Amino acid sequence: MKPTQMDRLDFVSSIVLTIFGIAILVESLRMPRLENLKVNQFTVPGIVPGVLGLLLAVCGFAILVRSVKRGGWRLGITGQDTAAWVTSAPVQRSAATLGLTLLYALVLFPHVPFNFSTPLFVFAFVVTAEAMALGRWPKWQAMVTGLILAVLAGLIIGYVFQQLFFVRLPGG
Template sequence: MHRSDFVIGLILLGFGMFVVSESSGMPRYANIGANPVTAPGLVPGILGGILAFLGLVMALRALIAMRADGRPATPPDQIEVFGVEAKADEPPPSYVPEPPATSRKRFLTMLTMSLVFAAVAVSRLPFWLATFLFVAITITLLELPRFSSARDAAVRIGFALVIAGGVAWSVPYVFENVFLVRLP
């Protein structure tokens, strides 16, 4: 925890300083007689400075704590995100026990499918088709580890298709006719 705080603190310090230097390069409109206090870079510059300071405080705090600990310990409630340890949100009070690899796989499935759906499929396919495919495939993939028999698999896939059909029909209908918004 302390080590990741230290790294994030340094990243924030660097980011804050980057923002300050970018802000100082913004035009000041002195040529049109503008009041220097209205320069566009003023507020982002101040904010960048504050962020850099807060990042520095966070890094120093983590450093002091790491010294005190002797070495950065990894408490048991931590999980890994993208290869760096992180503090997990508190798990629900009652949950299904499962090996850590399952939740990582589930997370990566959802992330990939969502990105493919929202960033690619929505602009290439008709909205209802993209939605149908996304919902049906994602539900099936997420439930894959829980298929217990061929019959169970058939029921679950059938369910996924029904939900996907319902969403693909109702979302465009409601949004285009009731809320009068355009869909991608």
């Protein structure tokens, strides 16, 4: 049987999902267990991420087995295919999202007060997404909408975490 494009996509994505699930499981096992506080073993911080990571890995592996049975491992990728994939709109949007998120997580969030970094991130994300969708910089109305959304998101997220969840935020 000749593999379909979906079988090949399933093969690649299942490997990513399986590895990601295993990484989540490993990191959840490294989280504190709080034995010294005599915390119930079913309420430790790593239990939910660990279970979700395990389920993600199992599901990813199941998709991998199915795609291998269907011949998905025969990718048949050419240089032109790779170039078309890298320059495709979904990959460009994903790269922009990943770049902005990493900038926020690694640079802004740890070093800039939350009340400034989060609205800045939301504004940059909205403007970037709008620019990529339009193929040009958005008009001033979209910039104002992004600014309003950013301020509201910063206030609401800050309130929820600090007042409802009692989480201290950086610079908060």
